[in-house]
Amino acid sequence: MSTHIPNPRIEERAQTGPHLTKHEHIGFNGRLAFLITNMVSTMWCAYLFALIALISLPAALQGGAATIVSWIAQTFLQLVLLSVIMVGQKVAARASDKQALQTYKDTESLLKIQDEVHRLIKINVELTEEIHRLIQEQKNNAQK
Numbered sequence: 001m002s003t004h005i006p007n008p009r010i011e012e013r014a015q016t017g018p019h020l021t022k023h024e025h026i027g028f029n030g031r032l033a034f035l036i037t038n039m040v041s042t043m044w045c046a047y048l049f050a051l052i053a054l055i056s057l058p059a060a061l062q063g064g065a066a067t068i069v070s071w072i073a074q075t076f077l078q079l080v081l082l083s084v085i086m087v088g089q090k091v092a093a094r095a096s097d098k099q100a101l102q103t104y105k106d107t108e109s110l111l112k113i114q115d116e117v118h119r120l121i122k123i124n125v126e127l128t129e130e131i132h133r134l135i136q137e138q139k140n141n142a143q144k
Helices: 008-016 027-040 043-055 057-062 065-143
Strands: none
Touching: 008 065, 027 065, 043 057, 043 065, 057 065
């Protein structure tokens, strides 16, 4: 009987596991950018930016319609929406990471199932060959 050789990806995946963002080597600049991004991408930061923008609102109101439009577009929207959009991206990224991890686990399971099916097929073929050999042997003995 031949021996079953498992799919090499099973062992490789067992050793390495899923590749996660935290495994990335990002260096000092990457860590600093990550820290700043995590601070800015909070609703508390959006509230703070809204408060800072509102401080300049009275001056914008005194300047007329053009100044108010400019204040809304350049000050309020840019400051506040920056953080709100980043919060939304963080939420979406977490959901995406969970989905990717689930896909990894599903793939891992399918790879193991596939390997087991191949092993069972190999056993089935070997048993079938053995049965045919025994039948042939019985026929040969009966003819003697």
